[in-house]
Amino acid sequence: MNGAPMDDGFPAERLFNQGYSYTYNDVIFLPHYIDFPTDSVQLSTKLSRNLNLSIPCVSSPMDTVTESSMAVAMAALGGIGIIHSNNSPLDQAAIIRSAKSHRIPFVSDVIFKSPSDSIDSIGEFSSSPSCILVTESGNRKSKLLGVVTKSDWEALNDKQARVSDYMVKSPMSAPSDYDLEQVAAFLAAKNLEFVPLVNEKDGQVVDVVSAADVDRIRGFPKLGMPSMGSDGKFMVGAAIGTRESDKERLEQLVKAGANVVVLDSSQGNSSYQIDMIKYVKKTYPELDVIGGNVVTMNQACNLIQAGVDGLRVGMGSGSICTTQEVCAVGRGQATAVYKVSSIAERSGVPVIADGGISNSGHIVKALVLGASTVMMGSFLAGSNEAPGAYEYQGGHRIKKYRGMGSLEAMMKGSDARYLGDTAKLKIAQGVVGAVADKGSVLKFLPYNMQAVKQGFQDLGASSLQSAHELLRSSVLRLEVRSGAAQVEGGVHGLVSYEKKSF
Ligand SMILES: NC(=O)C1=CN([C@@H]2O[C@H](COP(=O)(O)OP(=O)(O)OC[C@H]3O[C@@H](n4cnc5c(N)ncnc54)[C@H](O)[C@@H]3O)[C@@H](O)[C@H]2O)C=CC1
């Protein structure tokens, strides 16, 4: 049909200026025109002014989400992990160093002994691969002398014997900068079941990789290029606060090689944060600094003027957040992402849509509404790579997931924030909970990215840039879903069903 386009649906500008705070579930995009295949959709993006990612995924700086394993997996997939700061600066720096010492998306629980130690019980062995490494000092920071496998120990008559009496001496090791294929080739050539990876510069053991690990990782779907920093190592981010003591913390993190720093506040539009942004940019001009959290254009403007390289958007939208209930402040996440992105875009500042992501559709919505990346807590918690051990609750295999503003998390590390000075009474703005076992992020994130590509294809957007252009030019149309429309959009009317996404 010729003539003017028919006025169907709402342009974003009209929809988000009606005085309602919309969440991702409230809104729905109208499909557009497809003239390219799903696989040609490009999800490469910017985390901040100077850092590029090949997938738009960031893991939250939370102590039940991002430590070394998660940061390694996220970088290997082309995203990035932000290490939480609910620990001492030295511990946080050690996590960054550990993540950066890896080249393959795998971090095992390596167990060390010194030659004079004995092994008291079978429980002392790590689960995979079942071995204990023997080094001069009994930790990873000294020369590798030997290895004891679980079966060697089981066959032992005198269980009290010193490990030096029965360990396999001078085990073969591979350089820690080997990538997955090099480790695989090494294991195959030497006919080994596992190999310790040793840093050739300082002799430290970085990891132990087994042939089974290699097979498992090879079986995961492949994504784009891993996120590598200018140091040639995995890109890793770190959270800090806005207190005077955070300046010392930052120094440790920079020394450990952090590629980007996130100022981690629920309400980022403060004199404390503005001073910290200026301090970071002045002291470490090469380091990108992400400010937040913000949900309004005014908040965003202040931080942009102070010099942020990225903005983190979301207040109270997180799955464990109670900020909106406790403080009556925040914004529906779809509205917040749209509003902040529309102002940040003018200054070339990428936006991270933080919190409230519980399916691939939410990722599509966040990105199309203007964000450059999504930050996820609960979506990634419960994975193999999240910190903590699996437990059983009501017959379900779960991992703990808690808000950083929960009483429990505050008691652990962020006390200075709440107890150290002015605030004498602790008020929780988050809860402690659990999420179901999700398996490895190396497996489920690639599937979710494929789903996101399909969403982009339906919208006729072949990249994030193209989606943002379609939105701003009002070509892309949206509507608000009524309660009934939301029910209709979900699974309904069935006696029972099984939801398997991939
Ligand atoms: N995205 C969200 O909706 C929310 C996130 N959170 C998470 O919980 C954790 C704690 O967040 P916040 O409570 O906002 O931490 P915060 O450290 O930014 O603020 C805690 C308190 O310390 C004050 N403060 C900060 N810097 C100061 C300075 N230099 N001098 C004096 N006072 C200062 C703040 O004004 C606030 O009252 C973070 O990990 C955050 O991401 C918490 C609530 C909501």
Ligand SMILES: O=c1[nH]c(=O)c2[nH+]cn([C@@H]3O[C@H](COP(=O)(O)O)[C@@H](O)[C@H]3O)c2[nH]1
């Ligand atoms: O109100 C809050 N109280 C808390 O205790 C808390 N801890 C984390 N966060 C924020 O929630 C985001 C993760 O949200 P999701 O689980 O929905 O991905 C995170 O990325 C944070 O922005 C909190 N918000």
Ligand SMILES: [K+]
């Ligand atoms: K919430």
